[in-house]
Amino acid sequence: MKLNRILAHFLLTVMAISLPFGGVRSDEPKNHDFDVVRTEDAVPPYQLPPLLVTVEGHPVRTPQEWVQQRRPQLLSLFANLIYGVVPEPEIPVRTTFEVIRTDPAYMDGTAVRKDVRIRFENSKGSAELQILVFTPKGTTNPVPAFLLHSFGGTRDDGHDASPDKKGFTRNGLPLGEFFSRGFGFVVVPQSELVKHNEVEFLKGVHPLFYRTGQSFPKANEWGVIATVSWSASRALDYLETDRDVDARRVVAIGHSKMGKAALWTAAQDERFAMAILAQSGCGGAALWKRNFGENLEKMVTRFPYWLCRNAAKFVRNEEDLPVDQHMLIACVAPRPVYVASGSEDLWADPRGEYLSAFHASPVYRLLGRRGLDSEASPAVDRVVGDDSVGYHNRAGGHSVEMFDWLRFLEFAGKHLQKP
Numbered sequence: 340m341k342l343n344r345i346l347a348h349f350l351l352t353v354m355a356i357s358l359p360f361g362g363v364r365s366d367e368p369k370n371h372d373f374d375v376v377r378t379e380d381a382v383p384p385y386q387l388p389p390l391l392v393t394v395e396g397h398p399v400r401t402p403q404e405w406v407q408q409r410r411p412q413l414l415s416l417f418a419n420l421i422y423g424v425v426p427e428p429e430i431p432v433r434t435t436f437e438v439i440r441t442d443p444a445y446m447d448g449t450a451v452r453k454d455v456r457i458r459f460e461n462s463k464g465s466a467e468l469q470i471l472v473f474t475p476k477g478t479t480n481p482v483p484a485f486l487l488h489s490f491g492g493t494r495d496d497g498h499d500a501s502p503d504k505k506g507f508t509r510n511g512l513p514l515g516e517f518f519s520r521g522f523g524f525v526v527v528p529q530s531e532l533v534k535h536n537e538v539e540f541l542k543g544v545h546p547l548f549y550r551t552g553q554s555f556p557k558a559n560e561w562g563v564i565a566t567v568s569w570s571a572s573r574a575l576d577y578l579e580t581d582r583d584v585d586a587r588r589v590v591a592i593g594h595s596k597m598g599k600a601a602l603w604t605a606a607q608d609e610r611f612a613m614a615i616l617a618q619s620g621c622g623g624a625a626l627w628k629r630n631f632g633e634n635l636e637k638m639v640t641r642f643p644y645w646l647c648r649n650a651a652k653f654v655r656n657e658e659d660l661p662v663d664q665h666m667l668i669a670c671v672a673p674r675p676v677y678v679a680s681g682s683e684d685l686w687a688d689p690r691g692e693y694l695s696a697f698h699a700s701p702v703y704r705l706l707g708r709r710g711l712d713s714e715a716s717p718a719v720d721r722v723v724g725d726d727s728v729g730y731h732n733r734a735g736g737h738s739v740e741m742f743d744w745l746r747f748l749e750f751a752g753k754h755l756q757k758p
């Protein structure tokens with residue numbers, strides 16, 4: 340019996356990691372996107388805005404000055420210029436949670452699966468977000484969990500509501516590895532409150548927040564990524580009520596566009612214990628000012644509303660941006676952050692992703708943690724960072740592979756599992 344279970348578990352795990360998602364495995368941009376910087380010698384000279392100097396020009400020397408002055412300034416700049424602020428609703432939004440289904444014997448009895456409906460409502464409309472919460476069987480205490488910003492849906496409507504049927508990460512998910520290490524797993528779909536390439540913002544959650552007469556977000560108001568991040572914070576609100584999960588040990592994780600969202604989520608919402616950014620690239624961990632691979636112009640023309648409209652003002656003008664993405668990673672400090680690249684994923688700028696983590700490190704040190712010490716990127720497949728900032732550049736392209744999952748689990752295990 341035990342052997343059968345182990346075998347079933349193994350097969351499910353292998354199935355989950357071996358199925359490609361819609362064949363999207365390469366980072367190669369579409370034909371029209373080859374007009375971007377793809378070699379180091381073509382990176383323009385640039386200067387990063389100073390991390391530890393306030394807008395008023397004062398040096399930031401103490402943890403208090405960082406926490407009370409600089410970090411709030413940076414978050415406000417990122418909100419108003421890059422991702423968009425979530426406006427105060429004119430009429431309060433009522434939020435309700437409902438566990439609509441429980442499967443106590445998920446994946447051959449190794450886990451419990453809960454389908455949870457989160458509903459938002461006021462007199463301007465309503466919207467619903469359906470999340471999945473998996474917790475390993477046989478644990479008595481609340482477990483730490485990964486909260487995945489997911490490309491795939493979570494509804495049983497013939498799509499991919501079951502992680503062992505792939506879809507959540509583009510190439511499957513070794514869920515058994517999470518359960519056997521005592522981690523829960525939460526799936527938050529990206530496109531229920533806002534569509535992937537939203538252009539109208541008349542459906543989903545935005546109308547609940549419009550002022551009278553408003554029908555489109557203002558230039559500094561939330562775009563698609565900010566809305567995805569907001570969903571994750573609302574999912575965490577639910578987790579705070581779920582006794583199977585320890586809401587103080589939840590990792591925000593995402594790949595690619597979802598990695599961009601995971602960074603914005605964890606930077607703002609300090610309840611998240613950790614961030615894992617897999618190939619988050621442009622608008623994620625990569626530095627704007629390097630202009631390497633996908634750049635601001637590509638992003639705002641191909642996906643006009645992923646960011647807020649103010650961001651477009653800096654196209655070909657990145658030197659005027661008062662922020663760069665290392666500052667957003669620094670806003671996660673002192674909580675642990677792990678950045679992962681792919682050596683062939685040039686569209687996401689592996690070098691820029693590393694440099695962001697490296698240049699965020701002074702804030703980790705200011706807050707009493709260790710960061711990355713070397714400006715040089717590590718060799719392919721080598722893991723660096725023995726404390727709160729971790730990094731690897733896996734051989735290969737744009738996907739999350741078993742190599743990545745295991746490194747993420749090791750990093751999270753080190754920081755979040757109680758001895």
Ligand code: GCU
Pocket residue numbers: 594595596597619620621633686
């Ligand atoms: C496109 C986009 C990237 C994004 C990626 C993805 O390639 O340009 O910014 O990360 O899609 O989400 O897979």
